[in-house]
Amino acid sequence: MKITVIYHSHSGKTRMVAEKIHRHLGGDLIEAVPHQQYSTLSAVTKGCYRALKGSADPVTPDSISLEDTDLVVLACPVWAGKPTPVMNGVLRVISGGGGKRVFMVVTCNDAKSGHQAIALLKSHASDTGLVPSGEGVLDKQAVISDQAIIPLIERIRSAGTI
Numbered sequence: 001m002k003i004t005v006i007y008h009s010h011s012g013k014t015r016m017v018a019e020k021i022h023r024h025l026g027g028d029l030i031e032a033v034p035h036q037q038y039s040t041l042s043a044v045t046k047g048c049y050r051a052l053k054g055s056a057d058p059v060t061p062d063s064i065s066l067e068d069t070d071l072v073v074l075a076c077p078v079w080a081g082k083p084t085p086v087m088n089g090v091l092r093v094i095s096g097g098g099g100k101r102v103f104m105v106v107t108c109n110d111a112k113s114g115h116q117a118i119a120l121l122k123s124h125a126s127d128t129g130l131v132p133s134g135e136g137v138l139d140k141q142a143v144i145s146d147q148a149i150i151p152l153i154e155r156i157r158s159a160g161t162i
Helices: 013-025 040-053 085-093 111-127 146-159
Strands: 003-007 028-031 071-079 101-107 131-138
Touching: 003 013, 013 028, 013 071, 013 101, 013 146, 040 071, 040 085, 071 085, 071 111, 071 146, 085 111, 101 111, 101 146, 111 131, 131 146
Parallel strands: 003 028, 003 071, 071 101, 101 131
Antiparallel strands: none
């Protein structure tokens, strides 16, 4: 089974989670970055506003092929209860994802906003042909806890063997 972990991280917390997933499960690790980087201030002002509107940022890499992938893991922070504009941009540059399973992970301050973001991410991923097969919400306490991340990794591993 080949796994591709695609993530966006602004503060580094989601990167830490994505790297742990990758270390345990292998496969490809792809960081998506916006063409125009957000500062801490612009992430709160411009980024959250764009997230609320469901906007998609142009991203690097500008194309991501999932042809040789069995399971995709999408990981991003939550901005204003929504997936980041960068992750929305990722979903626009994915190709070959039709029928591929996707496991979604969000990092957030509050689990309630994380579940709101997961619902949208699930819908957007389904629109691209990806098949949601699991999800994980890591709030500010869980993101630093191996007691939360290790079971998440096991759920991802199980999602790939269904």
